[in-house]
Amino acid sequence: MTMGTRMRMGHRLRERYGPWAVVTGASSGIGRSLAEQLAAAGLNTVLVSRSAEVLDHLAADLRHRYAVEARPLPLDLAVGSGIEPLAEATAALDVGLLVASAGFGTSGAFLDSTLADELAMLDLNCRATVSQSWHFGKRFAARRRGGMILFGSVVGFQGTPYAAHYAATKAYVQSLGEALAVELAPFGVDVLTAAPGPTRSGFAARAGMTMGTALDPDTVAGSILAALGRRPTVLPGLLSKLLAYSTFGLPRWARVRIMGRVMRKMAAHPSPARSVAPP
Template sequence: MNRDDRLRERYGPAALVTGATSGIGRAIATELARAGFDLVLAARRKPVLQDLAHELTTRHGISVRVLALDLAGDRGAEELLAATAGTDLGLYVAAAGFGTSGAFLDADPAVEREMLRLNCETVLTTSLGFGRRLAGRGRGGLVLMSSLVGFQGMPHAAHYAATKAYVQTLAEALHVELRPHGVDVLAAAPGPTHSGFAGRAGMRMGTALTPETVARGTLSALGRRPTALPGLLTRVLKAALLPLPRRGRVRIMGSVMAGMTGHPR
């Protein structure tokens, strides 16, 4: 059985992808459409969602529904759950998120709280809501977007790394808890990736993964392991850091981030 057939059998007939207008979310939506999934796509920018829906429907002959929602808003997660209550979803991909960089003491509290809501609180609320639905259904999958930076602290992106550590540990635990209910949970933890994330975080990307590489590696790992390290670059970086004590990893990652953002070490 090839990958697409396996995914459809285990997680069909429909999937929900948040953060679908760009980057990894868009790439995962495209991969799922190619695999034959009907889709529900959620993000803030309705015109971009509609253009993507038209493209995927035309190219792959699937059904696509768009939901223009601000998932960082006070009730964004609840609105998403309510809007999908009548849809037979077998897969939820929580790809919406953003990051910040710079000295922690210079951070804008409002922006950091918004990131905390989107990267953590929304993931909590939707994982609970969709996890219950999928457990009641007896099969399904949750994909939560972690990051390589979530395995240790990261100076110059301290709060962003902390939000990804939250997602990583949540997904690891849910992988064990939900498996007896027929629900596969995966933490996708890519390394540096060319996407809209870097621009918003004020980062300069050098060598980095493509969103398509991350999407393919993530979907291939779903149902097979608790954490995906998609792309050769991710695995090389993880292997290079692994032998070091945690304090050493923190210092090295801080130096890397300082170089990517132009902040002093």
């Protein structure tokens, strides 16, 4: 991306989605890269994750490097009604962009997982996402301007054995985002669902998985911001497009089996299930 392109994109992001952005899952991976790129574009950020110390360091770094406001908000969105403290903390801010990147997954055989892990994943990936979408969607519609970035995954376009419930949560987000993009457009609100492939975000290490090829979080974040306001879904990076488009013409049952073989090979220990980071 050239300097001129960066400047034009920064101006567009500030004008349409500024002055404040809320970024969940901001402590690592794609969420952190998005927070950094939004700050570089001149947007103030509310940084949300469970990692208070990491957020403090990130906020100080963004303030120093980009002369913007950055507020850390340590919060576990999967516990109770996480939207209430988030809504209270941002009530006085003119928020114009929600980046709902917080989430996690499990890998391995579904029956070898624990019900507690699967329900926690459901709470964070789905319940927290819909709560944030509803709350900030109403705020953005009232101001007649704003944007939301939700996170699906390439595994969410069909059932994916050995990531069965994780893929199901991402299918939920994909469907929600596609519908909200249509519903909120008349109010001037852009909704983008990002569906990345394997990304260097701690996913492989925490899942005990092997990734021969993975996307760079900064590249993924740049592709997402470039697509915001221009389309309802983005497959960021060549690898995401390759994984998705190579099976789109096949019957659904065939896609399920192919993705199952891919996931089984990637999982060094396909059972028991392990908690992993997004996407």
